[in-house]
Ligand SMILES: NC(=O)C1=CN([C@@H]2O[C@H](COP(=O)(O)OP(=O)(O)OC[C@H]3O[C@@H](n4cnc5c(N)ncnc54)[C@H](O)[C@@H]3O)[C@@H](O)[C@H]2O)C=CC1
């Protein structure tokens with residue numbers, strides 16, 4: 001990859017490669033844009049096949065955070081980290097402490113949280129070295145694990161998408177195909193089950209499937225069979241790029257609404273599902289509950305205030321659907337337009353982030 005050309009194309013600010021031989025840490029922090037404030041985005045730990053794949057994931061995820069935070073009305077920029085390694089076997093406390101020191105070195109330009117493969121415990125280890133970390137243990141005045149809140153936000157957003165598609169936001173009796181029943185989707189399924197939805201789930205982890213079957217009476221299918229399940233809503237809640245040339249022709253759902261980041265393999269796949277008449281809830285709008293929740297720590301965490309803000313995901317999606325209709329564009333472009341307008345209007349009065357007292361987490 002020609003890194004500088006890639007960075008220039010989408011105007012990335014900074015890429016930091018972190019290596020610590022003692023602990024085995026290999027991490028890439030990407031700061032995409034700090035026009036609205038410090039870059040806030042989680043840390044993903046994953047077994048990437050190549051270093052280039054890890055870099056590409058970090059770059060795409062960081063840009064997604066810029067749009068997510070802007071669309072959610074947060075005064076925060078976008079960034080993300082990937083740690084290369086197997087979260088089941090390669091973790092050690094020294095690794096997260098070394099990573100924490102790298103974050104501290106950025107002096108508040110980047111604030112982290114959980115993502116796939118990292119936990120509250122990992123964030124607590126990072127917190128031993130830096131205050132620029134959210135989603136740490138609630139005993140420290142933090143918001144804790146963001147996943148259940150993300151799941152709640154996806155549930156609210158799914159209702160908005162159902163209203164757009166079916167004229168009614170009730171999910172009672174609807175069939176929902178959920179791909180990946182991990183931390184976020186388990187919480188999502190709990191809300192859906194309570195409302196009387198019928199769940200069809202899949203995962204590559206049998207224990208995760210069994211939990212959904214036992215707790216919510218879900219049916220299960222093999223991972224590759226999830227796309228052509230006869231359902232009303234497809235909820236991608238595993239990894240990205242599952243909306244692509246192979247899956248679009250077989251998806252039967254009228255709505256796509258799930259938690260995964262970067263669901264569209266390429267932008268053109270957003271055009272393809274639009275042409276097929278599928279209502280797509282743009283990923284970074286519907287899955288912003290977690291970041292809204294952790295961002296509240298910057299004001300001294302208040303659960304009720306955070307949840308009220310998470311509920312506005314319903315309104316944000318309604319706004320996206322309205323822009324899409326008004327401008328005759330797919331919903332993913334409508335969301336981009338909404339986020340970009342906010343960044344552009346701020347850009348006139350401020351450019352890159354500089355630390356000030358609003359960005360200090362020590363009062364949480
Ligand atoms: N945790 C959070 O608060 C947020 C998470 N997200 C995104 O939501 C998605 C899920 O996140 P978490 O629930 O935290 O992760 P997780 O790791 O707890 O759950 C993901 C699940 O997907 C399964 N999976 C992986 N590949 C699969 C495949 N090919 N087919 C079926 N299942 C597969 C895994 O076994 C796991 O159970 C990720 O894309 C993440 O980036 C987005 C915003 C916030």
Ligand SMILES: CC(C)CC(=O)C(=O)O
Nearest residue numbers: 041042113114146290291
């Ligand atoms: C997990 C969140 C707290 C932040 C994030 O990285 C995301 O929303 O993807």
